Amino acid sequence: MASYKTNEFRKGLKVQIDGEPYLMIEMNFRKPGKGAALFECKLRNLLRNTILSRTYRGTETLEAADVEEIDAQFLYRQGDMFVFMDNTNYEQYELTSEQVDDAAKYLKEGLGCSLMLYNGNPISLTPPNHVELEITECEPGAKGDTATNVTKPAKVETGAEFQVPIFIKEGNIIKIDTRTGDYVERVSN
Amino acid sequence: MNDFLPSASWDRLRHRAALLKRLRAFFDERGFLEVETPLLSADTVVDRHLDPMTVCVAPAGTGDGGRPVEWLQTSPEFCMKRLLAAGGEAIYQVTRAFRQDERGRLHNPEFSIVEWYRVGDDYPAGMDLLADVAGTLLDASAVQRVSYGGAFERAAGVDPHRADLAALRHAAAARAIDVPVGYEDADRDHWLEFLFDRCVAPQLGCDQPAIVYDYPASQAMLARLGDGNPSVAERFELYVNGVELANGYHELTDGAELRRRNDAVNALREVDGKPALPATSRLLAAMDAGLPACCGVALGFDRLVMAATGADDIRDVLAFPVDRA
Incomplete structure (x- = not known):
């Protein structure tokens, strides 16, 4: 596998540390006074989602993760x-x-x-940033209420529950933002 | 993409231009002569941690002294000292400097540097002038002065001039400082720099600009050594909000001593796996001919603009940083 020198360190690099894959999520170059350069990294473990902070000197290398x-x-x-x-x-x-x-x-x-x-x-x-899901179960909404700031829980075809506006009915297809879990809009009745 | 646009705001670019005018006025009023020296030179500063960029000016073997390459200057120091040896008295320069692989929140591989020298200035006079520059350009009513040893001992709990490697490691462990990977076999100077960076620097220049003076003898670079015991380097740095803005020396004038230091630095570069830099230079010839006693200071102009405008990333004061250059 290829390896990266410190001068190639950057956000988004996938590297192997202590036998596990990590994603470099932050990289900060530091050079104190007239001293040696240091590379401060924040890395996310791709198996366990934990965050690791490590500082490397210029002579170090990291193996690329497959x-x-x-x-x-x-x-x-x-x-x-x-x-x-x-x-x-x-x-x-x-x-x-x-x-x-x-x-x-x-x-x-x-x-x-x-x-x-x-x-x-x-x-x-x-998952993609937006997914469209069909409502399978929800309380009937008050007629004519088109406000979007009042919500109720609704079950979708995957069995999951989301907060949706009052006017949403069973059988509607709605768009959800998967990054936040928030309702975006009604796609069809 | 919109990467044709500058990364600095027009407000900051205007502020930058105004600071440059004030800086030139400051030196002009004090009788300094503005000079220009080459960015491309057959010589380069020999420093353990500075990697100059090379440019192929002449075909291999036909350059100066048989060297095929020329160096983009990491600072205008060598040529400015040659001017002093040739009769210059008080000179300053605003120019660009280049350093390989330096990019980050406080670094751009190409940056603006202000450098000045005044013949006859002793160590305190050199610091006085830097304090005057900082006070004027940053509108500070006072500039604090702290010794390297005093600041170090207060922040890290050890005497940097006397502590051995074990004591420095212990100081880091006692403060639960996250040590860089591979620092187990780092030498004493690495540990001093590391502890200074983590413990001391963040506290410097927070209320008012601070000048740190009397560096460890092993970090003298091009400064002369004092006569005291322990011997310290007559070197000083300016800090604002924990960031180093300038570095000054009561200049070394002894060519034989510089030859010894160059050889020692090249030996350390070899240990670090870095190529040796030219141990001979026209600066050495100038020093042999006679470099008058003087002080000199190099100031990072981009960082000065950062401090003056409250920017925390160098990109905020550059029209086009390296990734948009």
Whole structure:
């Protein structure tokens, strides 16, 4: 695997530290007075989501992590496993519910996602920024109430619950922002 | 993309231009002569932690002394001292300097530097002039002065001139400071710089600009050594809000001593895995001919603008930083 010298350090680099993959989320170059350069990094563990702070001197190198992102679609859920398929070669990958985490709320059949592979094995997924979901269960809203600042809970086809405006009815299709979990708009009645 | 646009606001660019005018007026009023020296030179400052950029000016083997490359100057120091050896008395320069691989919140690989020298200035006079520059350009009523040793001992709890490596490591551990990867085998100067950067510098120049003086003898660079015991370097730096703005020396004038330091620096560069820099230079010839006693200071102009305008990233005071250059 390739390695990175400190002068190649930058945000977004995926590196291997103590046998685990990390994403460099911050990099700060420091050079005190007439002294030696230091590279202050914040790194996110791609397996455990923990944050690591490390400072490196100019002579250090970090090994590149074998991490790639592929376009995949969600096929189905079987117990604790979520099954995805690589859109280009039809290869199937399984993620545990722990790895899928919060994104499970958005996973409906056929949804296109970005899957992260580490040494060829899936470790996490990122859903698209917006997904459209059908309402399967909610209290009927007051007629004519089109205010969007008053909300009620509603269940969608994935079984998850979101806060939606009062006027939303069962059978409506709504758009949710997956980065915040917020309702965006009604797509169709 | 909009990366054709400047990263600094027009407000800051105007402020920058005004500061430059005041700076020139300051030196002109005091009888300094503004000079210009080459950015491209066959010589370069020999420093352990400064990596000059090279430019191929002449085909291999046909350059000065058989050297195929020329150096983009990391500071105008060498040529300005040659002017002093040739009769210059009080000179200043506003120019660009280049340093390889330096980019970050406080660094751009190409930056603006103000450098001045005055023949006859002793160590206190050199600091007085820097304090005057800082007070005038930053509108500060007073400039504080603290010794390196005193500030270090207060902040880190050890005497930097006498503490051994073990004591410095212990000081970091006692303060639960996150030590850089691989620092187990770093030498004493690395530890001094590291502790100074983490413990001392953040407290410097917070209420008013501060001049730190009397650096460890091992960090003399081009400063002369004092006669005291322990011997300290007659070197001083200006700090504002924890950021170093300027570095000054009561200048070393002894060519033989500079030759010894250059060789020592090149030996350390080899340890660090860096190429040696030219140990001979026209500066050495000038020093052999006679460099008069003087003080000199280099000031990072971009950082001065940052301090004056409250910017915390160098990008905020540059029209076009390196990624938009």
